[in-house]
Amino acid sequence: MNIKETIKETYLEVVEQTGNELLVPKLIDSVVLLESGLDSLGFAILVATLDEKLEFDPFTMMDEPFYPSTFGEFVEIYEKMNPNK
């Protein structure tokens, strides 16, 4: 499974785990994160769970803080910072 697929799968798991609901019909690149159904705690859990699965956390590796606003940007950060590529 590539990173994007892993993120998608984990995203849906966390939505379920936190008792939230996906507020968009489909997780596509243009989906605005804060309107997708996860709150800030949910995002924190998503990043922590991805850290467990992928064994890296791009947000702690970045020199300058960057906050993604869309799902596409979120995935891009993981792809860019992936130490195993």
Next chain:
Amino acid sequence: MKNLQKCIENIPSDRIAFINESHQYTYSELHKLKIQNSHLIEELKGSIIVINGRARLEFVLLLTILDSYVEKILFLPQDIEKKLHNIYYQEAHVNYEVYLEGSILKYNTINTHENKNNTEQPIYSTEWIIPTSGTTSIPKLVSHSFQSLTKSTKSDIDLGESFRWGLVFDIYRFSGIQVFLQSIVAGSTLIISNPKESMAETIKLLTKKECNALSATPSFWRKVLMTKESDKLSLKRITLGGEISDNNILQALKKKYPHAKISHIYASTEVGVGFSVSDEKEGFPKEYLTGKLKNIKMKISSDGLLWISPSDKGQKYLSHDKMYDEDGYINTGDLVEERDGRVYFLGRDSGAINVGGNKVQPEEVETKLLSTGLLNAAYVYAIKNPMMGSLVCADVVLNDKSMDKKEAKFQILKYCREHMEGFKVPAIIKFVKELQTTQSGKLKRVNK
């Protein structure tokens, strides 16, 4: 004056006092050991001694022959960092390190003391200096008198004959000392386990030596229940202490050992024995706060902390740090909550996890996790998170190892969401084979 020597004088001499895998000592043999070493005991009279990291059986022998002859005894457990030894030696003004070679008492001199050399028998009310468990910080030394340590110990020698206590706590710590005292003051037998042995081996020893009374932490009991050997234990007294006892473990023990009297005890090195609860339910009745107990008074401060005032205030910090408030109460550092006529423990004040500004008590989450009925043990801790500061993480041990992890996680989280606020629900759940415990038998809490 009450002291250990006086207590054991009246015990029938053929009873076994201590037994481990390979050795045993009757009460008369303890007396012999003392006579055999009387010359050296005389030299040590009135001094301050330390027992530093010696084996458990050796420790109880030293304590038994030297109490009432020396002024103070410092207990230094094996898990105390070496770099702290000198600090503690100075704080306690230690004169000698004592140990046994076979049955011969020996000592190393740290600082000589002035031997008062009284030919008459000077009997000291020896101070026992016990380090706190120091789960979250550097252990402090607390000095106790025999009086304060035994205020709730049962001393019926006739009744004591039928009890065989298992020692699984660290003998150098308050909880282990309590088991030792309960056994020896009533003339019972103390079965001493080896801390290096596995749980299965420990239970085998206790079974072989016919242990019928056992005091341990809830974490320890959960491990006991996971062993096949636990079926063979025949217990009539079960006590839990050192950590929060939840309904789950109390019920599991009741089911396994239906004939045992089960109680959980609230005690700390500072407070001494606070109280015990025998109704087999978690927490304690609210009436305990309003003068129902003889030996102690309790209050809950506005920030939810439990404060206890022991009637006997023999205990103090060796460092002269303040232990009591103006009204004689000690801050236990335990957060409690009153609900429906009962008081429940939430966890340690110092151990809270901060999730985006919300405080979470790990013990509260652990109790909830255990009440799912799916888990044998749970350990909740913080992991750092750039967005929330910290997140709640849980290591858990499944009751049924073959259960599908995904399904287990789903059910656990569903239960947690229904019973707790969202920020308290574990963000990460890891399934592990077993959880680490400290020498005191408590869950090992590591700051990650």
